[in-house]
Amino acid sequence: GENVEQHPSTLSVQEGDSAVIKCTYSDSASNYFPWYKQELGKGPQLIIDIRSNVGEKKDQRIAVTLNKTAKHFSLHITETQPEDSAVYFCAAIPGTALIFGKGTTLSVSS
Amino acid sequence: EPEVTQTPSHQVTQMGQEVILRCVPISNHLYFYWYRQILGQKVEFLVSFYNNEISEKSEIFDDQFSVERPDGSNFTLKIRSTKLEDSAMYFCASRIRDRRNSPLHFGNGTRLTVT
Numbered sequence: 001g002e003n004v005e006q007h008p009s010t011l012s013v014q015e016g017d018s019a020v021i022k023c024t025y026s027d028s029a030s031n032y033f034p035w036y037k038q039e040l041g042k043g044p045q046l047i048i049d050i051r052s053n054v055g056e057k058k059d060q061r062i063a064v065t066l067n068k069t070a071k072h073f074s075l076h077i078t079e080t081q082p083e084d085s086a087v088y089f090c091a092a093i094p095g096t097a098l099i100f101g102k103g104t105t106l107s108v109s110s
Numbered sequence: 111e112p113e114v115t116q117t118p119s120h121q122v123t124q125m126g127q128e129v130i131l132r133c134v135p136i137s138n139h140l141y142f143y144w145y146r147q148i149l150g151q152k153v154e155f156l157v158s159f160y161n162n163e164i165s166e167k168s169e170i171f172d173d174q175f176s177v178e179r180p181d182g183s184n185f186t187l188k189i190r191s192t193k194l195e196d197s198a199m200y201f202c203a204s205r206i207r208d209r210r211n212s213p214l215h216f217g218n219g220t221r222l223t224v225t
Contacts, residue, residue, distance in 0.1 A: 032211035043114075043201050043216035044153060051211045089153060096166050097143065098203075098214055102152040 002027040002094040006101025013080050015110045023090035023101050024072045030092040033066060033073045038087045038103070047088075048075070080108045112136045114217035116202050122223045123192055131187045131220045133202030142185045143203040143214060144177065146170070153201065159185065192224045 003026040013019050025033075031052035036044035050057045050064045050073065057064050061080075066073040077084055085108045090101045115134045123129050135142050144156040157167040159177050176188045185204075189196055199221050203214040 034213055036216075038153075041218070043203075043218045046213045046215070049211075049213055093211075096141070096158050096160075097155045097168075098145075099155060100153045 002030060002092055002099040004090060004092050004099050004101040006090050006104060008104060009102065010105045010107070012107045012109065015080060015082060015108055017080055019075075019077045019080055019084070019106055019108075021075045021088055021090070021104045021106075022072060023074070023092075024070075025092040026071065027092065027094040028071070030094045032093045033064070034091050034098070035062075035064060035075050036089045036091065036100075038089065040086075044089060077106075080106075082108050082110050084108050114202055114204055114215055116200075116217035116220050118220060119218070120221045120223070122225065125194055125224055126191050129189050129192055129222065131189075131200050131202075131222070133185045133187075133217060134183050135185055135202065135204030136206075136215055137183070139204035139206050139215070141165075141205040141207070142177075142179070143205070144187045145201045145203060145216075147199040147201065147219075149198070156187075189222075192222075194224050197222055197224045 006023045034049035037047045038044045048062050050066050061078045063076040087103045089103045091098045117132045142159045145153050147153045155168050157171045158165045174190050178186050199219040201216050201219045203216045205214050
């Protein structure tokens with residue numbers, strides 16, 4: 001089955017710096033790659049997604065890149081703010097179900 | 111914005127007891143999911159459900175688990191005889207269509223504590 005690897009597991013940055021989280025997947029049938037943000041006590045919230053027919057997508061301070069040949073995709077957050085502190089999960093969909101990475105705890109200090 | 115709602119937010123039960131976790135998916139969504147998250151770990155897929163039947167399930171979803179859509183709005187997860195290791199956050203999710211590139215929308219979860 002699909003295996004999604006995510007790193008780093010923790011990331012600490014200063015406010016205003018950029019943060020990058022990387023994921024790899026194993027199933028070449030996966031063609032949709034969402035990123036979720038999870039705040040304490042809440043469910044995962046979709047923040048951005050990318051489909052396999054594009055290599056990059058941007059939404060304000062957040063961008064995602066995809067390299068289908070290498071089977072990896074990355075989340076980029078620029079000009080980080082304290083409210084970006086949360087756990088971020090990447091995911092892939094080889095069938096009907098999302099398969100998540102293990103998560104990255106991002107801490108943004110002011 | 112429509113959202114997935116889950117009740118209760120926290121459920122405490124004794125080992126061996128049955129529990130039912132409830133979810134109201136977004137009203138025009140057709141595909142429903144249960145995931146669980148053991149404290150500090152990743153979100154794990156349990157089961158997907160469409161057209162009143164299970165479409166996919168993981169190894170975690172054994173005979174102790176069952177799902178049901180008893181009416182037009184609710185989607186439930188039942189654990190027949192809870193074990194200590196069932197303690198986790200359980201998330202319900204729904205999706206408007208089965209295209210593999212449509213997003214899942216998650217509820218805020220039910221924290222299940224088995225004592």
